[in-house]
Amino acid sequence: MKNNTAWWLRITVAFFLVIILMEVYIDSGDKPAFLTYPTLMFGFMALILLLLIAIAFIVQAIENVLYNTLDEEAKVRYLATKEKKWEWTWGKNMYNKLLGSKPMEAEGEIILDHNYDGIRELDNNLPPWWVYLFYASIVFGVVYLLRFHVFNDYNQKMEYEQEVAAAQLEIEAYKKTAKGLVDANTVVFLTDASDISAGKGIFESNCVACHMADGGGGIGPNLTDQNWILGGGIKNVFHTISEGGRDGKGMIAWKQNLKPVEIAQVASYVLTFQGTTPANPKAAEGDIWVDPNAPVQEAPADTIPAVKIDSAAVTMN
Numbered sequence: 001m002k003n004n005t006a007w008w009l010r011i012t013v014a015f016f017l018v019i020i021l022m023e024v025y026i027d028s029g030d031k032p033a034f035l036t037y038p039t040l041m042f043g044f045m046a047l048i049l050l051l052l053i054a055i056a057f058i059v060q061a062i063e064n065v066l067y068n069t070l071d072e073e074a075k076v077r078y079l080a081t082k083e084k085k086w087e088w089t090w091g092k093n094m095y096n097k098l099l100g101s102k103p104m105e106a107e108g109e110i111i112l113d114h115n116y117d118g119i120r121e122l123d124n125n126l127p128p129w130w131v132y133l134f135y136a137s138i139v140f141g142v143v144y145l146l147r148f149h150v151f152n153d154y155n156q157k158m159e160y161e162q163e164v165a166a167a168q169l170e171i172e173a174y175k176k177t178a179k180g181l182v183d184a185n186t187v188v189f190l191t192d193a194s195d196i197s198a199g200k201g202i203f204e205s206n207c208v209a210c211h212m213a214d215g216g217g218g219i220g221p222n223l224t225d226q227n228w229i230l231g232g233g234i235k236n237v238f239h240t241i242s243e244g245g246r247d248g249k250g251m252i253a254w255k256q257n258l259k260p261v262e263i264a265q266v267a268s269y270v271l272t273f274q275g276t277t278p279a280n281p282k283a284a285e286g287d288i289w290v291d292p293n294a295p296v297q298e299a300p301a302d303t304i305p306a307v308k309i310d311s312a313a314v315t316m317n
């Protein structure tokens with residue numbers, strides 16, 4: 001019997017191995033399985049512990065029985081093998097080889113013949129572990145030199161720029177998933193039906209009193225025409241809803257009551273009114289708004305009538 005580790009040590013190691021295995025195999029989401037199913041896990045682990053202890057006792061008992069059947073000579077031999085220390089021969093040989101030092105008995109072969117006040121010197125070889133590392137560093141150096149100084153793979157500046165670009169992409173992707181981060185500068189017209197219908201809900205519960213359900217206007221201006229007092233397009237409309245209209249006009253800053261994403265939704269919904277014909281339209285107020293970023297602008301500015309335009313021909317901003 002070579003293994004003479006203490007029985008309690010074996011049990012502890014086995015016990016923790018079981019715990020680790022369970023953590024690996026039980027799907028408990030982000031939290032450790034122990035926190036997700038505390039009573040179940042506790043009961044199970046207690047059972048395992050009991051089993052392990054029982055196995056240890058049985059093994060011990062069998063060993064005792066077998067020992068007592070041996071004759072005296074065999075008992076001595078058995079104890080001797082049990083006392084023998086276990087060794088990892090391969091590991092030990094490898095260690096000695098990498099260390100490369102001569103055994104004490106052979107030092108006579110490598111001792112140098114000078115003698116400084118009784119201090120003498122051994123002519124040891126360089127330790128192989130050091131020599132191999134040195135060779136590896138030479139190989140690394142050659143590869144590095146060729147890659148970066150001969151073939152100019154990339155330099156630190158390019159590496160930095162690549163990382164910044166990658167981070168920029170990640171930020172963009174994050175902003176897309178985190179709709180709540182929008183503001184008047186980053187908002188875009190939301191086309192998803194779910195966003196538009198959410199915007200419709202917000203509009204109907206907050207805005208119809210002044211703008212009418214069809215956007216035709218009342219206390220507030222007509223939202224279906226191309227004329228805007230405070231500027232059209234998703235960014236201006238978002239800004240108006242978020243910050244409110246001119247003082248004393250009655251349009252409050254909705255950022256107190258609505259989250260940025262809700263403002264983006266209701267602003268998108270407001271823009272879907274463009275080109276529709278409300279039942280009772282209020283006369284146009286403000287200027288016709290032309291998107292400065294629009295690719296082509298057909299009619300020159302002076303031919304656009306200031307008021308009353310054909311709403312059927314209006315395209316959505």
Ligand code: HEC
Pocket residue numbers: 202203206207208209210211219220221223227228229230231237240241244245246247249250251252254266267270285286
């Ligand atoms: C108490 C009445 C009232 C309510 C409620 C109200 N508004 Fe207004 N709204 C106004 C008035 C008045 C103006 C004009 C402001 C100005 O002239 O500065 C306005 C202007 C606007 C404008 C700019 C129109 C333009 O021509 O530039 C938008 C867009 C708008 N409101 C959207 C909304 C939305 C969306 C809601 C609901 C979340 C809402 N409003 C709720 C009264 C209201």
